[in-house]
Amino acid sequence: MWSAKIIVEYKEGILDPEAKTIQRAFDNLGYNDINKIQTGRYFKLNFENAIKKEEADVNVKEVCDKLLSNPVIENYTYELEEVS
Amino acid sequence: MWSAKIIVEYKEGILDPEAKTIQRAFDNLGYNDINKIQTGRYFKLNFENAIKKEEADVNVKEVCDKLLSNPVIENYTYELEEVS
Numbered sequence: 001m002w003s004a005k006i007i008v009e010y011k012e013g014i015l016d017p018e019a020k021t022i023q024r025a026f027d028n029l030g031y032n033d034i035n036k037i038q039t040g041r042y043f044k045l046n047f048e049n050a051i052k053k054e055e056a057d058v059n060v061k062e063v064c065d066k067l068l069s070n071p072v073i074e075n076y077t078y079e080l081e082e083v084s
Numbered sequence: 085m086w087s088a089k090i091i092v093e094y095k096e097g098i099l100d101p102e103a104k105t106i107q108r109a110f111d112n113l114g115y116n117d118i119n120k121i122q123t124g125r126y127f128k129l130n131f132e133n134a135i136k137k138e139e140a141d142v143n144v145k146e147v148c149d150k151l152l153s154n155p156v157i158e159n160y161t162y163e164l165e166e167v168s
Contacts, residue, residue: 042124048117
C-alpha cells in the first residue's frame with residue numbers, strides 16, 4: 001500500500017504569526033539558541049492496496065493543489081512510501 | 085548549522101475532525117482511493133551555528149514536550165540535519 005507524507009509550508013516572505021509567537025515563547029523560556037522557526041501543516045494519506053505508485057503520485061499532486069495547500073502563499077513537498 | 089524538522093501527530097484513537105472533513109471533500113471530488121487521512125503540525129527550527137548536535141537534540145526534545153506538542157493527545161517525531 002502506498003502512503004504519502006505531505007508537508008505544506010509558507011512560501012518565503014509570507015508572514016508566519018504562529019512562528020513569531022513560538023519564537024517569543026522560546027525566548028521567554030531561555031531557548032535563545034533557536035534563531036529561526038517555521039510552521040507548517042502535515043498530512044498523511046493512505047491509498048487503497050490496488051493503487052499503483054504512479055496513480056498515487058498523480059492523486060497526491062492533485063489533492064495538494066486543489067485542497068490541501070493554498071498555492072498563492074504555500075509550497076508543498078511530499079514523499080511516497082510503500083507500507084504494509 | 086543544525087536544523088530540526090518536527091512532526092506532531094495525534095495519538096492513535098484521538099478524534100481528528102480536520103481529517104474527517106478532508107475525507108469528505110476527497111469523496112466529493114472523486115478521490116475514492118484514499119482510505120485514511122491523518123493531519124498534524126510541522127515545525128522547522130534552526131539552531132545557532134555554535135550549537136552541537138547533542139545540545140540541539142536535547143533542546144528539541146524539551147521544546148516539543150513543553151511547548152510544541154500536547155503529550156496527552158499527541159506524539160512527535162523529529163529529524164536533525166546539518167544545513168549550511
